Each structure stands twice: as structure tokens, then as C-alpha cells.
Amino acid sequence: MELVHRVGLILTLTSLSIFTYYTFWVIILPLVDSDHFVHKYFLPQEYTILISVYVAVVLICFLSICIGYVMLESKKKKA
Template sequence: MSFDKLIGLSMLAVATAVFTYYTTWVFVLPFVDESNILQSFFLSRDYAIKLPFLLLLIAALGIGSFVGNVLIKNAEKEKLKKSKKTQ
């Protein structure tokens, strides 16, 4: 198995585990008794909304920073091209 396939398989496994954990946390735990041992493996349900929102905010900030950085670098390249043409 190539290294790329191994990385892809591990990413798929992590995504599946996170999806299963979150789905159980949000859709199953409200129907499980509070004294059940299963409740100890999960955070409180308040975080079920707060964590995805925080991750979405961080992702949006990261994408915005990346796009801004690319736009600034492209503007600098264009500025250098124009200054070389005028010389």
C-alpha cells in the first residue's frame, strides 16, 4: 500500500470516528439516562454546539487569512511587473 493511500485511509478513519462520536453525542445521549456509564465518555451537550461553531470560526479565519495573503502577494507581483515595464 502506498503512503498516499495510507494517509487517505487514516484520514477516513479519523473522520469516521469523529462523525460517529458526534452523532452519538448529539442524537443518542439525550435519550440515555444521566446515571449511565456512557455519559462519562462525552462532554456536556452545551459543547455540542459551541465546539463546531468554534471550529467553523477558526476555519473561516484561516481561509480568509490565506486568501488575503495570496491577494497581497499577487498585488506585489503585479506591482513589480509594472515597475519593470516602465524601466
């Protein structure tokens, strides 16, 4: 298998794992009794919002930097 396919497979499996964990944490876990053993595998519920906001801010910053870089490069080509 080529390196590109392996990287793609790893990224897909990682994304799917994170999505499954987060979905279970946010949607299913509040319906489970708080004294159930499964709660020890998850962070407290307060972190669900904090992690979502942090990821959104990082994504917006990354996209802003990419757009700014493209705008600066296109301005250099015109000059």
C-alpha cells in the same frame, strides 16, 4: 501502499471517527437516561455548541488567511 494513500486513509478514518462520536453525542445521547453508564464517555452537553462555534471560527480564520495570502501573492505578480 504509497505514503499519500496512507495519509488519506488515516485522515478518512479520523474524520469518520470524529463524525460518528459527535453525531452520537449530539443526537442519540440526549435520548438516553442520564444515569446510564454511556454518559461517562462523553463531555457535558454544553460543550456541543462551544466546540461547534470554536471549530467554525477557526475554519473561517484559516480560510480568511488563505484568501488574503492568495490576494497578496496575485498583487505581487501584477507589480
